[in-house]
Amino acid sequence: MSEWLSNGVTRREVLIGAAGGLALAAVEPHIAAAQDAAGTQVSGMVFEDRDGSGAPSAANPGLAGVLVSNGREIAVTGADGRYTLPLPDEATIFVVKPAGFMPPLEPETNLPRFYRHHQPKGSPPELNLTFEGLAPTGPLPASVDFALRRHDEPKAFDVVMVTDPQPETGAEVDFVREDLIQALAGVDARFGLTAGDIMFDDLSLYPRSNAIVGTIGLPWWNIGGNHDLNLEAPDRRYSRETFKRVFGPNYYAFFYAQTLFLMLDDVNYLGFDPHKPGGGGKYEGRLDEGQLEFVRNVLAHTPEDTLVVVVMHIPIRTFLDDEPYQNLQDRETFFSLFEGRRFTVSFAGHTHTTEHHYFDAADGWNGGTPHHQHVLTALSGSWWSGPYDHRGVASADSRDGSPNGFHILSVDGLNYRTRFVPAKEPNGRQMRLSIDSRFHGISKDADRDFRQLQLLSSPVPRDALGASTLIANVFDGGDKTRVKMVIGDRAPVEMTRRARPDPFVQEVFARNEASKKPWVSADNSSHIWTARLPADLAPGTYRVVVEAAGEYGQPLSGRLALEVTG
Incomplete structure (x- = not known):
């Protein structure tokens, strides 16, 4: 190279x-x-x-x-x-x-x-x-x-997938540099991609960001997000003029080995919004007709025994809500492009959450097998909110409790799997365990200094065990993830998936208001599992192990020491 x-x-x-x-x-x-x-x-x-x-x-x-x-x-x-x-x-x-x-x-x-x-006339002056x-x-x-030059492309390869690095300032470009470059040490990938919101509206930061990502040494493909727009444009047509100057077409495709990558732009810009501070723009999730025709035509020249990987910014659907700016509005038209195809997967960003969706006939999907969409973890997490670590980098835990980070897509012929890479977690930890106790929560509003310690950890008085719940945030968990809890020598207990906020990130945000972006708050997470602690534990210290099988059957585990007092 x-x-x-x-x-x-x-x-x-x-x-x-x-x-x-x-x-x-x-x-x-x-x-x-x-x-x-x-x-x-x-x-x-x-x-x-x-x-x-x-x-x-x-x-x-x-x-x-x-x-x-x-x-x-x-x-x-x-x-x-x-x-x-x-x-x-x-x-x-x-x-x-x-x-x-x-x-x-x-x-x-x-x-x-x-x-x-x-x-010929350039961007309209x-x-x-x-x-x-x-x-x-x-x-x-x-x-x-x-x-074109010949390029060795084995059927088994890895791709670095980043979304929403979204630096708002030069200081946050520093955060991108420190978290992404360090976390990629030892990763052997063939290329990388960014699924939108490369910037947070200040497009003058593109050159510096691109030079930093260039040091990774991989070919790097990009699509734009809603924060990569020229907001002065009245509609979609001229809303990507800066992006196009720097990166090229706002949607395109490329083949790698047996895989087709469709890099799509589903941010439909609707123009200036006078109700937004600073005059930000309105948008929705939608693919324009020219883009849909392009995808139809590419797929017409793509054999059925090809893995089709779709990368977009706004998800097909999110667990957060059904607002047009969070979800693809022409979902059924999009699905119709892939009818009969068995080997498809799509990836998105935008929501700063981590989600897995499996679409079937009830959702309007008529492919050979359910369509898997993975909403990827944002590199900026909570938009670079939260306390600063010893490097001076924002902790940036996401609003669903996932650490900020990125994913590795591993492709082998027609098969694929992903791996979450947290940017800061020790040893690449894939889950976080905490204890949510009514007893611990009694004084949380009155005593801010001790709130996190009391709410999320031991010791737990024996008479409060029945009101205490073990929380397992399996950062990249979804519908196929199975989780169980083992306390000491007791039999395993299946944990239950719950849509709820992660108490850990609730506490991080509550204790660090000064370093949090004003719109950031803990939101329901799609990858929380819970189990009530057994009320009959005698006073003592217990090893608690949580074991999980992830979305691809991969083993995951976490542990904590539970102290029960008399």
Whole structure:
């Protein structure tokens, strides 16, 4: 990879488009209008860049069977690697990376450059965008070409999946750097992706953030969230101008080994909201018609024995509520795209919770097997709220009690599983145990200094055992997770899943109001299991072990020492 990066840009290449589209083309082709006489088509070549020159030639032949898109239609390259597509007035032309190949990566950031923007007038100046959009792109070359290099892609591979790093300030970019880079030590992945809210509205922080993520050394794919918008836009059309300048198309696809990744933009921007402080924008979860058509066309060229991984920002559904800005509004239309397919999974962010959903016919899903959607843990957790650790980094526990962190997607052919990586938990802890006791809660409002100690830990008086509950927050648990409690030498007791706030994070937020974002509060968690403590325990100290089988059957465990007083 490093050899490719060092040789990826030579004097024989020209970077097309000052607006940020860095698809590589040879200097030799005549710069002329790519449109036909009616001005409605674009054509070019996808070729294998064997010699690193970035120029199609006898030494760098065309690649057949590669998909190229204008954001709606799909063209398939012929035997000579050439394609022709309709050319809208404005569009981004991009190659759908085929399995076994990789587009050039931008030096330092490792962002893939697989596209060419066509926006002759640039971002509309009358929008008066706060953050730089696209400059006028000018006429297209006669041939809009895309260079690819061969790339080893084993059928078993890992992907780093991050969502909602969402730094609001330069200091919070520091937090992203400290938590993400350190937690990735020893992770052997093939590439990474971010599922939106790369920023928290200040899009001027993109360059610094991208340079930090670039040090990971992996190709990194991105989609935007609701905090990656140009809020001055009146609607969806020009709401991603800064994102497009930096990252490329706001939705796209690529193949890796036997897997298709659909990177979608389901943030439908509805314009300025005068009721929001600072004039923030309104939005809902929705896929526009052009994007839906793009997905249909890609899937039409995708064999059934392909694992389809969908990445979006707003979830299909969340446990929090049914508000349009939290859930995909055209869910049934989205589901219809995948009818008959057996191998699908989707990932989202946005809610700063960790959730698993399994959609079946009752939900409108008509695929071969239920569709699994995993709402990923936010890297920023509670939007970088909470007390600071010894490094000066916010604790950032999520509102459902999960630690901030990210996930690793492991793919093996048509099979997949995920693994949660907490950014700060000792030894990668996967659950937290606490004790919720009515006895301990009596004075919690009167005595703030001792609230956490009394509510969440031992000792427990014997006469309060019957009013005390063991709480197990299995951070990445869901419908398939099974949890049991073992106290000392007693028989295991199955724990019950409850939708409730985690008392631990309730206490963290209550005791640290000064360092908490004002809108943050503990919310119902979808991964809490409870069991009442047995009332007949004699005074003494007991080992409590909680054992779980996670969503993929993986063993998880936690423990605490329970002190019972007379």
